[in-house]
Every structure is written in structure tokens, then in C-alpha cells.
């Protein structure tokens with residue numbers, strides 16, 4: 160997609176954070192719904208076979224919650240995440256739609272099945288015989304898991320496209336190296352969330368005595384047992400991850416590592432409590448503890464989604480598209496023609512800027528940097544460059560992909576680069592007099608040109624370039 | 629485009645457009661139920677003043693209140709499919725309109741979440757024990773949210789068709805069309821929604837009576853017929869006015885070879901609906917013949933109107949430029965999988981319905 164899109168300014172928040180925020184909420188709710196379907200089948204079976212006298216009442220109460228949360232919030236945050244993805248990177252979503260629309264259309268058929276089977280159960284289960292009710296639940300559970308199955312293929316492709324890069328075959332992309340570990344992982348997370356929610360719900364059912372609650376909770380806790388597989392799956396996932404992404408999350412990027420640690424730490428806390436306390440010692444858990452565990456699970460989801468979003472850098476689709484919507488094969492050309500020449504959009508508050516050079520710099524920043532940086536909020540360029548003089552900025556921007564390999568190469572002319580430096584200078588200190596205000600000096604431009612040549616147009620990490628060929 | 633739509637277009641373009649239109653029409657039908665339904669419930673909540681009328685005396689409102697949450701789910705889910713296909717067909721114009729409207733556009737998500745919960749509240753018994761003022765606020769709030777959501781889609785649609793104005797809109801934030809265009813367009817779908825809602829709700833009331841599950845009086849069909857005919861009239865007036873105020877290119881397209889036949893289709897559909905509802909009005913009870921006629925008319929005219937709406941857009945957006953991308957999109961695999969899934973899912977949906985009807989406890 161070569162069109163240049165208008166870019167909105169999120170003030171102090173970087174667009175990636177907005178995306179991650181919506182994604183976390185949606186993923187959490189959607190996985191709860193998937194696990195909920197399975198859990199309900201299990202409890203319906205307990206009820207049908209007379210194994211637990213209170214299971215029936217539980218099923219009815221839990222399903223109401225599922226409908227109110229997942230059918231409303233789950234569905235609409237799903238629409239929300241799509242619309243947010245368009246806001247953050249239309250090029251990314253456009254490319255994904257181009258390649259995978261039939262998979263998405265397939266997922267959509269399962270959404271339809273989910274709402275019909277779910278609503279049928281919700282409305283009529285009290286009138287239905289056990290077999291019919293169980294069948295509806297099973298259809299519902301299968302449909303929601305299928306939607307996870309499909310979306311998991313598309314999302315894992317973004318990070319590990321695997322053989323798809325050579326074949327462009329949809330199913331090579333779908334069954335990519337990350338597909339199975341993340342499918343198993345997400346399925347287990349779903350079961351975990353559903354079981355923890357079950358503990359909260361059980362505690363909220365006023366008509367049950369403590370013994371009845373304990374028995375339901377102990378049953379639900381069985382769904383937590385698969386958590387023992389999580390470390391293994393995590394290692395599997397790390398193993399199929401591209402080497403550079405793996406090194407970001409394992410220490411290369413402090414922020415990524417922090418999020419990974421949050422995810423691992425919270426999961427371990429839940430897992431340990433679940434296995435030792437709830438399964439082995441059959442402990443009772445009250446709603447406060449259950450809610451706390453659920454909050455920890457939210458933290459784990461948040462950490463996991465941040466890592467997923469962050470570890471793709473500098474790409475939004477690996478090897479295909481950089482996060483700033485520039486394709487790797489466009490960089491060389493943009494070095495010639497400039498990244499602002501085909502941008503039809505002017506600046507909002509144009510009169511705020513002191514001169515045309517700074518205006519140009521603002522446009523360069525908007526096109527190339529603003530998806531990951533703000534001017535003076537989170538991950539602010541003015542702060543990151545605070546200790547650099549102008550020449551260091553020129554050098555480090557020209558060699559952007561080597562400065563930090565999770566940034567794409569600079570994709571513009573020397574004049575644009577210089578204007579970006581001046582824009583950042585002016586943003587850091589609007590009062591300061593700038594040496595080359597308004598015009599650029601040929602010597603400086605020549606130096607920038609030389610640095611750009613040295614940097615090359617390929618992405619930062621040598622090993623990774625090597626692997627592509 | 630000189631041939632009848634969509635045959636004048638390259639096949640991938642025609643194919644994706646057709647899939648888009650089919651799913652879009654489905655979205656509209658469900659959405660109409662919720663929109664007109666909530667407006668009707670608002671009216672019958674405000675009108676009697678502080679007294680609450682028992683549900684048994686207002687079967688239409690009772691049915692709507694009961695079913696609107698499900699149909700909102702259906703409308704949203706059905707909306708996902710055209711949301712997918714519009715991105716293939718129109719790509720950057722859809723994206724750019726989204727981006728230019730930005731938070732004004734994104735507002736529709738939280739608004740719909742609130743409206744959804746309001747529908748559950750309206751369905752519950754709780755609300756109807758609350759004071760008059762609160763009841764009115766809740767039902768009016770839900771209706772206003774749906775009107776607002778539709779308004780967002782209309783504005784987004786109109787903006788997407790005006791690429792020459794985008795840079796200006798980006799800088800100034802001012803939208804490049806008259807509020808007259810927006811209002812007329814909205815009146816088309818608001819009016820039309822009453823026609824569709826009357827058909828769906830008509831069948832629901834008919835079914836309730838026909839199955840004798842509840843010993844109820846036959847429903848007076850005149851309010852339904854009145855709403856359907858009134859809505860239809862409004863939609864047509866607004867539609868004609870919309871086309872009259874549009875630019876010449878639009879009118880040439882609409883009255884040209886490619887689209888004109890669909891105007892005829894839409895008119896025939898409308899006439900059939902008028903006949904069906906006229907029959908219901910006279911018999912003042914819901915009859916199968918009347919309902920079948922009205923339904924046929926509604927399906928026919930909704931299909932016609934959807935194509936006319938597309939014709940108006942095509943006159944503004946250059947499809948030949950996009951058709952290269954459509955051909956590329958048509959080369960990716962997965963269509964077979966989708967067809968298989970669609971068949972299996974349809975069968976399973978049928979099974980769910982069968983289970984509900986056959987699986988009642990003895």
C-alpha cells in the first residue's frame with residue numbers, strides 16, 4: 160500500500176500503547192469466553208450425570224455472566240480493536256486483510272454460530288432437556304474455540320511468517336512456526352481465566368452453602384491443571400521466535416523484559432496457588448482471593464500482549480512492513496525522493512512552527528517516527544536525544560537501524576534528516592537560536608549523505624538480513 | 629460503467645462488491661430492527677405519561693424489548709463481514725475517512741457498549757419499576773445511541789467519497805458536505821428501518837399467536853402497517869430529495885444503464901410492500917398472505933436500495949484504479965475453506981434452531 164495516510168497526534172501517549180490497551184481488554188474477555196464454553200460443558204456434564212447437585216444452578220448463573228460480558232464487551236471490543244488497528248496502522252491491517260480475508264471470513268462464520276448457539280442456550284436452556292442443552296453448549300464452546308484457532312493463525316503470522324515469505328501460500332502463513340505453541344498457550348490461558356471467573360461467580364451465588372461452593376470450586380480448579388504445561392510452551396514459543404525478537408525480550412530491551420517478567424511472574428503465582436492450593440490441598444477460595452487471582456491473570460495477559468506487540472519491532476509484519484508503514488523495499492527510493500514528497504497532508508497548527516525547515520522536520524517525524532515515539536510524552540525523542548549534540552543526532556538518525564536495531568532504517572533524504580534534527584531541537588527548546596535556521600549547510604548535508612550511505616538501507620541486524628536470503 | 633451493475637466490472641471487483649453488498653444488506657436488516665424498535669419503545673414509553681402500561685397490553689413493545697439485545701448482537705456480528713469486505717473493495721478511502729474522523733469515529737464503540745447494556749436494562753423488569761423520568765432517559769438514550777452510530781457510518785461514508793477534500797479536512801477538521809446531505813441520508817435509513825422492523829416483528833407476533841404457546845388475543849396489525857407505510861414514505865421522499873440535491877455525476881450514474889434497473893427493482897419492492905401492508909391494514913389482523921407479500925417487498929426493495937447506494941459511491945470513487953488490487957486479492961487462497969465453513973456453520977445453526985424447538989423437556 161503506497162498511499163500516505165493522515166496521522167493523528169495522540170499527545171503524550173504513543174499509538175502503540177493505545178493499541179496494546181484495547182488489545183489487552185479484548186484478548187482477556189475473548190479468552191474468558193472461549194474457556195467459559197469448555198468449562199460450562201464440563202459443569203453441564205456434572206449436572207447431567209448427577210455428579211454435583213449444584214452444577215445446574217452454576218451453569219445458569221455463569222452463562223448469564225458470559226452473555227453479559229462476552230456478547231457485549233467481548234464483541235464490541237473486538238470491533239474496537241479492529242477500528243483501533245486502522246487508526247494506528249492502516250497499512251498493516253490492509254496488508255493482513257489482503258492476505259487473509261478468507262480466514263477472517265471463516266472466523267466470522269464461527270462468530271455467527273457462537274451468537275446463535277449461545278443465545279439459544281441463554282434463552283431456552285431452562286425449558287430444554289439435558290441432551291439438547293448440552294449439545295447447544297458444546298456447539299457454543301466449539302465455535303468460540305474455532306474463532307481462537309483462526310485468529311491465532313493470523314496473529315502469530317505477524318511475528319513468525321515462516322515459509323509464507325517464500326510461498327505466499329495462505330496455509331503456510333496460517334500454520335506458521337508460532338502457530339501451535341501459541342494456540343496451546345492461549346487455550347490454556349482461556350481455561351485458566353474461565354476457572355478463576357468460576358471461583359468468583361460461585362462465591363457470588365447466595366443460595367449455596369460453603370460446602371456446595373467448595374465442591375464447585377474444586378471442580379473448577381481442575382481446569383487450572385493444564386497450567387503446568389505453560390513453561391514448556393513458553394520455551395517452545397521462544398525457540399521458534401526470530402533470534403532478534405528473542406534477544407529483545409530476553410534482555411535486549413529493558414521494557415520488553417519487564418513485561419515478560421510480569422507475564423511470567425503473574426502466571427507462576429496463579430499456577431502455584433492453583434496447583435498446590437486448589438488442586439492438591441483442595442483449599443477453599445473466597446471471592447477476594449479469586450478476584451485477586453483474576454487480576455493477576457489480567458496482568459499476565461497485559462504483559463503477554465505487550466511482548467507480542469513489542470517484540471515485532473521494527474516490523475509490524477515481519478520482513479514485509481515496518482511499524483511506520485514503510486516497506487523495506489521502499490526505503491532506497493524514499494532516500495531519493497524523500498518521505499514527504501508524496502504526503503498530501505499539511506500540518507495542523509501550521510502557524511505554530513517558526514519556519515519551513517522545522518515544518519518539514521515535523522512532517523518527517525510524523526511519517527517515520529510518530530508511531531513509536533512522541534515528541535515529549537512517552538518514549539519522547541526530545542528526552543532520548545537530550546544528551547546528544549546536533550552531530551550526534553545526525554549520525555544516529557542516519558544510522559537509525561544500527562543505533563537500535565528495533566528501529567527501521569531512516570527513509571528520507573539528507574535534507575529531510577537535517578530538518579528532523581532541527582525540528583527536535585526546536586521542540587526541545589523553542590527559544591534557542593538555531594545555527595542553520597531556515598537553511599541547511601552543504602557541508603553538513605554531505606556528511607549526512609555519507610552516513611546514510613554507510614548505514615545502508617537494510618534493516619539493522621546483520622544475522623537477520625542474512626537469513627532472508 | 630455502461631452495463632448493468634455489476635457486470636460491467638472486472639470479475640474480482642464485481643465478486644468482492646457482491647459479497648460486500650450481500651453481507652451489508654444483512655447488517656442493515658438486523659440493524660433496522662434495533663433502530664426502529666428502540667425508537668418505537670421510546671415512543672410508547674413517553675406517550676402514556678407516568679403510568680406503565682402492562683406488557684400484555686402492548687405485545688409489540690414487549691416483543692421488541694425481549695428481542696432487541698439478540699438482534700443487536702446479530703447486527704454487530706453481521707456488521708463485521710461488510711467491515712472486512714469494504715476494506716478489500718475500497719481500501720484507502722475507507723481507512724482515510726476513519727483516520728480523518730478519528731475520535732469522532734471511535735466514539736461509536738463506547739456508545740454502542742452503553743447502548744447494549746441499556747437494551748438489557750430495557751429487557752429486564754427492573755427498569756419498569758423506576759420513575760417515569762428515568763425510564764424515558766434510558767429508552768431515549770438507547771435510541772439516540774443507535775441514531776448516533778448510524779450517523780457516524782453515514783458521515784464516514786460521505787467523507788470516504790471525497791478524496792479531493794481530505795487534506796483540507798485533515799488540517800481544519802471541517803467536513804466537506806452539507807448537513808442537508810447527511811440529514812436526508814439519515815432519513816432514508818431511519819424511515820426504511822420502520823419498514824424492515826415491521827416485517828420482522830410482524831412475523832414474531834404472528835408466530836406467537838400461531839403456535840398458541842400463550843393464550844393471547846390476536847394482535848392488531850394496524851400500528852405495524854402504519855409504521856411500515858409511514859417509514860417507507862419517509863424513506864422514499866428523503867431518497868428522492870437526496871438524489872436531487874446530489875451532483876450531476878451521481879445523477880448520471882443513478883439514472884444510467886448500470887443502476888437504473890435497480891431503481892425499478894426498488895420501486896417494485898416498495899409497491900409490493902404497500903400492497904402487503906394495505907392488506908394487513910384492512911384485515912387488521914396479522915395474516916400470512918399479507919406478511920409474505922410485505923416480506924417479499926421488503927427484501928426486494930432493500931436489495932435494490934443497497935445497489936443504488938453503491939452506484940452513488942462508485943460515481944465518486946475510481947474503481948478501475950482499485951481493480952488491480954482486487955485481482956491480487958482474488959489470488960490468495962482460503963475461499964474454499966470459507967465456503968466449507970459457511971455450509972457447516974449454516975447446518976449447525978439450523979441444528980440449534982431445531983434443538984430449541986424439539987428439545988423441550990417433556
Ligand code: HEM
Pocket residue numbers: 238652655659662663700703704705706707708709710711712714740774775777778779781782783784785813817937
Ligand atoms: C446499532 C448499531 C449500528 C447502526 C445503527 C448502524 C447503522 C449503519 C448505517 C445507517 C449504515 C449506512 C450508512 C450510510 O450508507 O449512510 C451502516 C453501514 C455500515 N455498518 Fe453499521 N451500524 C451499526 C453497527 C455496526 C457495527 C458494530 C459494525 C461493524 C462491526 C457496522 C458495520 C457497518 C459497515 C461495514 C457499513 C458499511 C459502510 C460503508 O459502506 O460505507 N455497523 N451502518
